[in-house]
Amino acid sequence: MMAKVTGLEGVVAGETDIGLVDGEKGHLVYRGYWAKELAVSRSYEEVAYLLWNGHLPDPGELEKLKQDMAGARIIPDYLRGMIDLLPPTVPMMLVLQSAVAALGEPVNATWPPTLPQALRLTSVLPTIIAYRYRKLNNLPVIEPLAELGHAANYLYMLKGQIPEEAHVRALSAYLILCMEHGMNASTFASRVVLSTESDMCAAVCGAIGAMKGPLHGGAPSEVIAMLEDIGTMDRAEPWIRAVLDNGGKIMGFGHRIYKTKDPRAEALMIATVEMNGKDPSFDLAIHVEHTAIRLLEEYKPGRRLFTNVEFYAAAILRALQLDPEIFTPTFTAGRIVGWTSHILEQAANNRIFRPQSVYTGPMPDLEA
Template sequence: MAKVTGLEGVVAGETDIGLVDGEKGYLVYRGYWAKELAVSKSYEEVAYLLWNRRLPEAEELVLLKQEMAAARTIPEYLKQMIDLLPPSIPMMLVLQSAVAALGDKDNATWPPTLKQAIRLTSVLPTIIAYRYRKVNNLPEVEPLAELGHAANYLYMLTGSIPEEAHVQALSAYQILCMEHGMNASTFASRVVLSTESDICAAVCGAIGAMKGPLHGGAPSEVISMLEEIGTMDRAEPWIRKVLENRGKIMGFGHRIYKTKDPRAEALMIATEAMIGKDPSFDLAIHVEHTAIRLLEEYKPGRRLFTNVEFYAAAILKALQLDPDIFTPTFTAGRIVGWTSHILEQAESNRIFRPQSVYTGPMPETEAETV
């Protein structure tokens, strides 16, 4: 029997939420191309789609936006708890603690509800912004109900109404973060929920998985590369030197996608309005074009294209977000996918109980009959 580690290639369940096909470069949300949704729909519209299996009517979208805006506020007890956590505690552990603390009698029910999913999705960006500003000795910025989900997140982080181009870029990025099949964090959420635990506990499990650098690692290595390159005229000699020394160009190629990463394609379109307005973003675009050309020269036929990490780095750097909140920002997008899977798991639940192969020693004597 062939040894299988990490459950690679093992089917753990069925879902109608999303499809990831790396060979063909497909990413589908509920029958729609994710890359098209990212450039044509708002965060709230795509969240509605994942939660409800269809896009919202105009009135339904208005109601969802109102419900999400009303659910953004952090309870006072939660602020006090966050304030007591030392600044050295990583943001992802703060999120895990805060979500656990939200698991009161209204949020610890079985089965989980859509209202609970909306509440957690809405409040997570507020928790991130509150903690970020607190540890940086900045005054709290209360959420604005009139702003959309992505715009309000940027507003709470910076204290200023964001530019529309920045809102569009962040919204597209977080839409493309929402769902990506049975990845480690999504699987973790479904395993926890399958025990008939509550939605907060399941999301805490997902956050714990996302915190690991093998899964939720932020695109900080791409940013380090861009900062080391520094200027457009240094891009080609820097990349050539790395390739000649058999080094890796960060942000190119993907473990799953063997063709163009559809998320990167969408972000390229969503960020067109930022070109020419931010030197760091313009540098990233120049590095992308140069790297693709040189990768084909040095590694012909390898199909190494820009991945979502590269564009995420370019966007988050242009938005001047602190690297410490890159993974939390990714998490604030992915929670829609997590909660969609949690709700789907509850619809026909069966506890996950995989088998293992014992490789330890056996007792020297035969078992006695008792």
């Protein structure tokens, strides 16, 4: 009888040159570089180029990428009309899924997927999010500016004003650290769809469907709820003690993969240092972090429950005053670089995924 592995945990489903996740050692590597160092020293565009091409861009390559992305940010008129027809009750992730499907390539350009397709989807996704968000909130639509970078444009299109540089750096670091995280559920979904020789847009739609699930893309919202419930610094310790006394979980601490410090959280801590003392909501988050780490060691000594990326993601997104409804779409706007990199890698050495299953149902009468 074949061995059964629930959720495929520990099963190697393929080889990749794109990223390494080592939870025991706390390592996250993008194409031979520490992700946490890239997040605080490189732009979103530079790291996207690295994941797509295998090396960091030289100045000329970077400038061309920026120009290409600027030209690909505009939403086609037909897609604007389609988005406008979707009822307000349609969740943002389903809007993204529908929009990406509508951006599908002509039949004769579906295989193999190409880097220009990846660039196009990555560039336009934040514009779609901002367009839908402002329409739903009866705000004038803000078109992207060619002179702004990817992260800055996203904030500009959402808020309607040129963002502060500290906010751009924090969001850029967050988006970079969202890009790639091994064979997670959404990345695996994209590779499975692509392995059938479907097109890149279909594969990304599959990934968005997986990301929509709260077990994959919804954690920062729970941290936000915790921070809002705590409210003020003086309430942090009694609030956390009450939860721990009742056997509850402090959101944003510990990780299924990382058994040491989450390298993404370390990078975001560095990237957000300029926000310390300038934003009350961010200062509260930092105070809660320090208090929680101290109390978790007191209540659960030796458990190694460190701050994870969801905690800092929540702190950043809350400080940027982004609505919780676009938290997961924002995560998606970062992760699409990883998805499209995996899609291109899958196409280069493709074999359709066809795992086996163990039948547990009844058998018919063998004598019949």
